[in-house]
Amino acid sequence: DGRMFRANEMEGVETFTMAELLDYCEFNGLTMHMSPQAISQLNKLQVFDLICGQVDRHLNNYNVIIDDSVPGEVTVTGIKAIDNDMSFGGLKYEDIRYSTSAMLSFMSRIEENGSITIPYLEKGFYEQLLRLEENNWEGLEKIALEQSDIRTPDEIDALKDRIKGVVDDLKTQVQYQMITLVETEEEWEGAYADMLNTCRYGRLKEGYAAIVFSLMSK
Numbered sequence: 001d002g003r004m005f006r007a008n009e010m011e012g013v014e015t016f017t018m019a020e021l022l023d024y025c026e027f028n029g030l031t032m033h034m035s036p037q038a039i040s041q042l043n044k045l046q047v048f049d050l051i052c053g054q055v056d057r058h059l060n061n062y063n064v065i066i067d068d069s070v071p072g073e074v075t076v077t078g079i080k081a082i083d084n085d086m087s088f089g090g091l092k093y094e095d096i097r098y099s100t101s102a103m104l105s106f107m108s109r110i111e112e113n114g115s116i117t118i119p120y121l122e123k124g125f126y127e128q129l130l131r132l133e134e135n136n137w138e139g140l141e142k143i144a145l146e147q148s149d150i151r152t153p154d155e156i157d158a159l160k161d162r163i164k165g166v167v168d169d170l171k172t173q174v175q176y177q178m179i180t181l182v183e184t185e186e187e188w189e190g191a192y193a194d195m196l197n198t199c200r201y202g203r204l205k206e207g208y209a210a211i212v213f214s215l216m217s218k
Helices: 018-028 036-052 093-097 123-134 137-147 153-175 185-200 208-216
Strands: 031-034 062-067 073-081 120-122 180-182
Touching (some): 018 031, 018 073, 031 036, 031 208, 036 073, 036 120, 036 153, 036 185, 093 153, 120 185, 123 153, 180 185
Antiparallel strands (some): 062 073
16 A cells, blocks of 8 residues: 555575474375585574574474485585574563573573583684684674664664673583584584484574474474
8 A cells, every 4th residue: 555664584494384294294105304504504594593593493493405216315514594683682681591481482592501502513613703702802892883773772882792692601611511512424424323312312402503403203
């Protein structure tokens, strides 16, 4: 009717969501696999969502890139996060990290009652996050300046708080060897096998990867 609305538009994501793929595989009797690369991306996405204050991540809010060249099997080779408009609010890191609300049910803590949700993380990605905090101008203050035209002061303060909280948590987990930094493809293959085994014994909980593993094994 001629009215205009502000909205998001994303291109290049015309594929299954994770929830749709799981249903599709179950309906058609297909075995679903996750590549080590896809698991790496899920782990990074969980960290990104903590930083961005994403409060609406679920299995229908990321799409999958698949390889179905093997009969009877589907392998997820990558993911693309979608519907990111519920991000960058005024929630501080502790608000998200310890939340138990239904909306944040997929916003897992990095450490939960002795279990780990992100046992492996790409080394280069981790080092980039460290640089955000170590060099104040190149990191937090630069981000705040770049976001200042579209964020309120409270949202900027919350973003900086989330970045600092995530980086501090990750540094602690790496220091105590709860998170292993991974570089090579071979290392990621071993990490993926270990995460599957850890999930079976209940030591991988609530994280994005654990949710997918538990549904794959139903």
